[in-house]
Amino acid sequence: MERLVGKYCKIVTKEPGEDRASVVTGILEDVDYKDGFILVDSEQGLGCLRINTLVAIKPASKHKKIQYEKRKIKNDDHGMVGIGTLIVFIAMVLIAAVASSVLITTSETLQSRAKTVGTSTIREVSAGITVESVTGFTNVDKTKITHLALTIRPRAGSKDIDLGLCTLSVLYDNLTILTLDDSLVQDVNLDNQSVFYTPVSSGSPFTVMGNTSNTSFGIIALHDPDSSITNTNGMNSGDRAILIINLSAIIDSDLTASGLPARETVSGTLTPEIGVKAQYDVTAPAVFSKRIIKLD
DSSP states (O other), X not given: OGGGTTSEEEEEEOOTTOSXXXXXXXXXXXXXXXXXXXXXXXXXXXXXXXGGXXXXXXXXXXXXXXXXXXHHHHHHHHHHHHHHHHHHHHHHHHHXXXXXXXXXXXXXXXHHHHHHHHHHHHHHHHOBEEEEEEEEEEOTTSSSEEEEEEEEEEOTTOOOEEGGGOEEEEESSSEEEEEEEEEEEEEOOOSSSOGGGOBSXXXXXXXXXXXXXXXXXXXXXXXXXXXXXXXXXXXXXXXXXXXXXXXXXXXXXXXXXXXBOTTOEEEEEEEOSSSBOEEEEEEOOSSOOSSEEEEX
């Protein structure tokens, strides 16, 4: 059998007690007489056969050997393809994991931004100020309106509004922007006089109306149970106040009589820090019968 080592052989074996013999074809790799077995590389792989079970062994044809080598090469190729497929599969799993991580992170970011935008939008839509009415105050000769009084309140469901951060615009010949003068915020005058004569402080001869200018407006609190307007310039639900605008300082037509003439129109907006702005657009009547006039 030593002469057959390294050759493609056909090996017939029969185990004790069996009626039928079995045939193995492959390359005879080694013969070990000491341990009593032979080493055969067959299509099933490398294996051992006991010498005492051999019935016959002979070289097989070259054609069968070539077919065996081809099958062996083909099996090896299949093994390489399997490894490549495994590598591709692992790469796909890694790519899917990275992609899913990116998608999860992106969705969380978008959700957070959507929540922030939604909250801001709700605040913008629900918050704001409403102008309930506009009243004019004329000069002594009743020829021009020298001051405007805008009665304001928060919109329904509005958050607290800081009047100190509101900007008030007046549009006539020019666009004028006014801001709140903190020293001109007082409770309404309760001494049976007009609100236009509300003093800047208790017992003072100076009024809120008289100290407004072409750059600032004053506030008279009509309904302020918690004193939020007078203490912090803050307007909350249920509060009501009057903004005093000095038209004689803004519309300075001549030195004798400044203000809004009859039949003329003045407009503007009151814009809070957050929320919907309030607008007013009024026209002076043709004749000023009284010093205090309700404007439409």
